[in-house]
Amino acid sequence: MNGVGLVHDYLLVLRGAERTFAAMADCFPRAPIHTTLYSARGTQGRFAGHPVHTSNLQHLGIRQRGFRALLPFFPTAVERLAVQDHDVVVSSSSAFAHGVRPRQGAAHVCFCHSPFRYVWHERELALTEAPPTLRPMLTRTLDRIRAWDVEAAGRVTVYLAGSELVRRRIGDYYGRESAVLHPPVETRRFTPAEPEDFFLTVGEVVRHKRVDVAIEAARRAGRRIKVVGTGPELPRLRARHGDHVEFLGRLSDEELADLMPRAQALVVANVEEFGIAAVEAQAAGRPVLAVDAGGVRETVIDGVTGVRVPTGTVDEFAQAMRDVPFGAFDRDAIVRNAARFDVTRFRARLIDVVAAARGDRAVPVAEPISEAAA
Numbered sequence: 001m002n003g004v005g006l007v008h009d010y011l012l013v014l015r016g017a018e019r020t021f022a023a024m025a026d027c028f029p030r031a032p033i034h035t036t037l038y039s040a041r042g043t044q045g046r047f048a049g050h051p052v053h054t055s056n057l058q059h060l061g062i063r064q065r066g067f068r069a070l071l072p073f074f075p076t077a078v079e080r081l082a083v084q085d086h087d088v089v090v091s092s093s094s095a096f097a098h099g100v101r102p103r104q105g106a107a108h109v110c111f112c113h114s115p116f117r118y119v120w121h122e123r124e125l126a127l128t129e130a131p132p133t134l135r136p137m138l139t140r141t142l143d144r145i146r147a148w149d150v151e152a153a154g155r156v157t158v159y160l161a162g163s164e165l166v167r168r169r170i171g172d173y174y175g176r177e178s179a180v181l182h183p184p185v186e187t188r189r190f191t192p193a194e195p196e197d198f199f200l201t202v203g204e205v206v207r208h209k210r211v212d213v214a215i216e217a218a219r220r221a222g223r224r225i226k227v228v229g230t231g232p233e234l235p236r237l238r239a240r241h242g243d244h245v246e247f248l249g250r251l252s253d254e255e256l257a258d259l260m261p262r263a264q265a266l267v268v269a270n271v272e273e274f275g276i277a278a279v280e281a282q283a284a285g286r287p288v289l290a291v292d293a294g295g296v297r298e299t300v301i302d303g304v305t306g307v308r309v310p311t312g313t314v315d316e317f318a319q320a321m322r323d324v325p326f327g328a329f330d331r332d333a334i335v336r337n338a339a340r341f342d343v344t345r346f347r348a349r350l351i352d353v354v355a356a357a358r359g360d361r362a363v364p365v366a367e368p369i370s371e372a373a374a
Contacts, residue, residue, distance in 0.1 A: 005086030192285030217317030
């Protein structure tokens with residue numbers, strides 16, 4: 001047997017879920033990685049120390065822009081990933097990875113970013129985004145995937161939820177108990193600096209991120225805003241707002257670490273399951289302006305490390321942008337709050353959970369850094 005095997009939905013870019021998986025992989029040096037699609041370039045070589053095994057979908061040559069077209073095929077592709085030689089499987093799932101089929105008697109620890117949003121809490125959004133002629137077919141596909149999703153959840157040994165919101169969803173959708181383990185954040189990448197006169201939003205530019213709300217709020221407030229990220233909504237937003245919004249595309253780690261400390265605040269207009277960018281902004285000493293829901297209730301202290309507006313309307317965000325003195329927040333308090341989510345704490349907890357699921361401590365792991373060092 002090969003000890004620990006690692007699984008992630010697809011490894012095409014390096015965003016929040018992939019960074020969490022990278023921290024998981026660091027706990028188990030050289031452990032094999034199984035995923036449906038993989039791009040070493042897109043993930044910046046982050047997984048070069050691990051053998052990476054992909055599904056047959058890899059041969060199609062599809063990358064980040066086109067992977068959504070493979071939606072009907074992911075459940076079968078995941079189930080065929082060759083994880084049967086491992087006596088413990090550790091998966092990172094926001095859609096399909098929890099559906100792998102370990103051998104009988106093996107333990108499966110799943111870190112769940114969220115049950116697959118497009119078959120559960122954002123099903124109607126997925127349907128409205130599809131062309132009308134394709135909606136009946138997509139409805140049937142989502143129905144099949146939802147049934148598969150529930151069945152797959154029954155095969156997981158231990159669920160770890162990325163936030164209280166995710167813990168509730170796992171209970172509501174799957175009927176499973178889970179423990180909360182907040183995702184890891186590389187807080188030490190960031191150094192505070194003097195803020196400049198602009199707001200910032202960071203993330204994939206898709207409809208559910210509500211980047212358009214942040215942009216319109218800044219326009220009404222007469223404030224500058226910069227948008228970091230790419231995605232299918234970017235061309236539309238750039239065409240509509242390109243004359244008064246700075247669209248920066250995808251930035252390197254170094255570029256983002258330079259930009260975040262200079263923002264007035266990070267704007268989070270959508271409900272995040274956790275929201276790694278919100279913690280990164282605080283690690284950079286900057287407050288967060290967010291809707292009062294989801295993960296920011298666990299990461300942002302209202303009035304101390306940021307401002308949480310009640311319902312997330314454009315007017316609420318615009319008023320806060322106009323009236324809140326974001327430069328007056330206590331930078332040291334903000335940084336201390338972010339330290340609660342440092343990657344070293346995540347690693348230590350995950351190591352303990354995996355060892356307990358296996359039933360002993362004989363799992364090859366990296367040595368955790370002490371809490372005192374964190």
